[in-house]
């Protein structure tokens with residue numbers, strides 16, 4: 001395969017060796033139509049205007065770039081947090097949801113179908129469907145529906161239909177299968193994917209919608225320091241959409257180190273982990289050729305992470321490509337290290353981060369930093385949704401109050 005720039009796929013939708021559109025014949029026309037619509041609409045002034053105005057007035061962008069003073073003192077160099085936790089609905093996911101629903105509307109679609117694991121993507125999708133007056137159908141594993149009751153209630157309040165996936169392990173991958181089946185049977189529905197995964201053009205499209213993150217980081221950093229480039233940008237990777245957004249405008253700036261943080265779960269080699277870039281091998285997952293955790297027979301290995309957003313057996317093809325070329329470095333953080341970092345951030349900065357984002361924070365303890373460093377951590381989301389886990393997993397002294 002021809003190697004193209006980090007941000008563009010070649011005509012078949014590959015980043016280097018990874019990507020493509022491995023979809024059933026019945027969906028081929030759908031993904032081709034989507035690709036055409038994306039290219040003809042999402043780079044026009046009219047799209048730009050609508051997208052930007054919703055990001056500003058509805059999501060609350062630009063999100064602040066915050067100099068975390070006590071973190072900076074502790075780690076001996078400036079550490080900035082990009083505050084995606086302050087987005088409406090509590091995470092970066094809504095940036096992508098708004099972009100794709102504008103596109104769906106432009107294509108004349110009235111039904112939006114999505115799958116969700118922990119419910120975060122489902123909530124972001126249901127939110128924007130309510131805003132735009134579109135029907136929203138969210139597939140969710142039966143087990144996840146039980147585990148994530150508050151998000152199920154949110155989706156229902158927002159008017160979405162939540163459909164249980166009852167096959168297999170009754171979790172995310174089964175919900176994905178059901179959503180794809182729905183799409184095959186209703187080719188007039190719009191299938192909204194929540195990360196930089198899935199068949200071409202989804203990874204490229206989602207990265208583009210999230211690229212607002214690094215565009216803002218550059219503008220904000222130059223205003224604060226006179227320099228657009230930090231020395232390091234750090235982000236957690238589930239499928240990789242917040243990382244793709246935070247890295248986007250820095251891929252072609254070789255002096256900026258890009259650090260992707262995966263979930264090591266109970267330990268990379270414990271059998272309970274989601275460290276795909278270490279444990280994975282090339283194969284097809286969710287419609288693209290990428291790195292995934294699979295057994296010798298090609299069956300997907302169930303991942304594990306304490307954080308639902310990182311509990312995914314693959315990574316998007318852009319990350320598979322940039323990690324394999326060395327442009328992006330990957331690290332892995334255990335459940336326990338993430339919990340410690342969440343507490344550290346709460347105590348030092350008064351910010352309770354999402355468990356996913358706590359993985360990005362924890363990597364500060366694994367890398368060498370000098371006073372000349374300038375570090376950006378993409379704080380992908382806030383911790384409200386994780387309070388149950390924090391409550392059961394973090395032992396606070398009883399004499400503290």
Ligand SMILES: *Cc1c(COP(=O)(O)O)cnc(C)c1O
Nearest residue numbers: 195238239240241242309356381
């Ligand atoms: C969903 C989620 C993630 C993981 O998804 P990516 O596509 O890898 O960004 C990370 N952080 C938060 C807060 C999330 O909700």
